[in-house]
Amino acid sequence: MSVLVVGLSHKSAPVATLERAAVSGDTLGKLLQDVAHAADVTEVFVISTCNRVEVYTEVNRFHSGVTAICELLSRYSGIPSAELTGSLYVHYEDRAVQHLLAVASGLDSMVVGEDQILGQVRSALKAARDHGTLGRVLGDLGRAALRTGKRARAETGIDRLGVSLVSVGIELAAARLGAAPGPPLAGRGVLVIGAGSMSALAVATAARSGAARIVVANRTRQHAERLAAAAGGAVADLAALPAAMAGADVVISCTGAAGLVVTAPVVAAALSLRTAARGAGAAAARPGAEPNAEHAELILLDLAMPRDVDPAAAELGGVSVIGMDALSQSGEAAVHADDVAAVRAIVEEEFAAYSSAIHAARVTPTVVALRAKAAKVVDAELDRLAGRLNDDRLSGHALEEIAQTVRRVVDKLLHAPTVRVKELAGSPGGEEYATALRVLFDLDPRAVEAVTRAEVESRAADQEG
Numbered sequence: 001m002s003v004l005v006v007g008l009s010h011k012s013a014p015v016a017t018l019e020r021a022a023v024s025g026d027t028l029g030k031l032l033q034d035v036a037h038a039a040d041v042t043e044v045f046v047i048s049t050c051n052r053v054e055v056y057t058e059v060n061r062f063h064s065g066v067t068a069i070c071e072l073l074s075r076y077s078g079i080p081s082a083e084l085t086g087s088l089y090v091h092y093e094d095r096a097v098q099h100l101l102a103v104a105s106g107l108d109s110m111v112v113g114e115d116q117i118l119g120q121v122r123s124a125l126k127a128a129r130d131h132g133t134l135g136r137v138l139g140d141l142g143r144a145a146l147r148t149g150k151r152a153r154a155e156t157g158i159d160r161l162g163v164s165l166v167s168v169g170i171e172l173a174a175a176r177l178g179a180a181p182g183p184p185l186a187g188r189g190v191l192v193i194g195a196g197s198m199s200a201l202a203v204a205t206a207a208r209s210g211a212a213r214i215v216v217a218n219r220t221r222q223h224a225e226r227l228a229a230a231a232g233g234a235v236a237d238l239a240a241l242p243a244a245m246a247g248a249d250v251v252i253s254c255t256g257a258a259g260l261v262v263t264a265p266v267v268a269a270a271l272s273l274r275t276a277a278r279g280a281g282a283a284a285a286r287p288g289a290e291p292n293a294e295h296a297e298l299i300l301l302d303l304a305m306p307r308d309v310d311p312a313a314a315e316l317g318g319v320s321v322i323g324m325d326a327l328s329q330s331g332e333a334a335v336h337a338d339d340v341a342a343v344r345a346i347v348e349e350e351f352a353a354y355s356s357a358i359h360a361a362r363v364t365p366t367v368v369a370l371r372a373k374a375a376k377v378v379d380a381e382l383d384r385l386a387g388r389l390n391d392d393r394l395s396g397h398a399l400e401e402i403a404q405t406v407r408r409v410v411d412k413l414l415h416a417p418t419v420r421v422k423e424l425a426g427s428p429g430g431e432e433y434a435t436a437l438r439v440l441f442d443l444d445p446r447a448v449e450a451v452t453r454a455e456v457e458s459r460a461a462d463q464e465g
Helices: 015-021 025-036 062-077 081-087 094-105 116-130 136-155 165-177 197-208 221-229 238-246 264-285 311-315 324-330 337-392 396-424 430-440 445-464
Strands: 002-009 041-049 052-059 089-092 189-193 213-217 234-236 250-253 298-302 319-322
Touching: 002 015, 002 062, 002 094, 002 136, 015 052, 015 062, 015 081, 015 324, 025 041, 025 052, 025 062, 025 116, 041 062, 041 116, 041 136, 052 062, 052 094, 052 136, 062 081, 089 094, 094 116, 094 136, 094 337, 116 136, 136 337, 165 197, 165 250, 165 298, 165 319, 165 324, 189 197, 189 238, 197 213, 197 221, 197 250, 213 221, 213 238, 221 234, 234 238, 238 264, 264 298, 264 311, 311 319, 337 396, 337 430, 396 430
Parallel strands: 189 213, 189 250, 213 234, 250 298, 298 319
Antiparallel strands: 002 052, 002 089, 041 052
């Protein structure tokens, strides 16, 4: 069994391709089930975010696993295999493990060190567990990844600036607005479209950035009200989106809609309302705005995947669109090189610990079989000895002391070789040491296979449970 990952990310694919490949909800559940039922695949979980779609599997065979995953990604995305292949990358065994640890640590993110990826990995593991496609191997790997990500953030300063897609986007928006010294959104009006987790982060970040007015628009008004209340903001109807946009300097859109939410005609209508309001006195229309704010561009920050904002909106005068492409170009600049180096060291440490545990587990059946054989020999000899000493009227306490002594002697004799074989399992040719142990102690191959089979059955039971 080996770990295999097939995926695409902001480093390998354009935004348009990532939009088409992204999966969520029922579609994610169906993809998990289809991959899990593919030939030579035993476990699977999928990380699907705004800038990556990665399928992690445990497979019996490399080539058939890659083929099955590529075909399914093509089917679910609607992207022809020949076109999709150019955006895909494949990691296998150690490289796959190292890649996941780096992803969870934020090293592979569009904005290096951002916090959201750790929660996204956790959600991916939970989704797989809920659908019954996560077993012991990928479950252990997932726990190692989460531990690595937590260490990266607790032991280094990689996220000390609170960097995220939202904060980087707001910084870019403020720069285009010509923000004065102080909070980047001081005196500005912000409209957040959507009410999911990304929208909640957008509202909180806008509030921390000094926004004078925050409005939330969402299809379900109750969700918008709850989110707006947390920041003392207001609520707008999606049906009146142009009017809500006209009263904002920055529009942050991050819905889960399948199609465009902020179309070019909607933006054009908002611009007309802004012009009309300017003529009637923009300060009264937008309380708290800076004296010259009405002359600023309308900034559209698109954090959705697939995108919410019509690219054609950028061609309208007085409009600036900030999408994923712009964010990817500025993300890494916010992180210090020393922090990145420290996180890489943590990833290496955690990978070494994980690899050591995996190699030790591979020789466990041999060790268990050896100890089982030793216990069987000891029990047989103690039974024979007890029969011979019964005539000497030896007390039961004395017999028990003899039995414990014999077991301790055997345990001490076996301790060194069993510990050593686990240590050597991770070295080149490590499996040969387990083979030598089986030969030296004349272990029945069927006993070793029985232990292995029991572990596989236990893993299957865990997966079904």
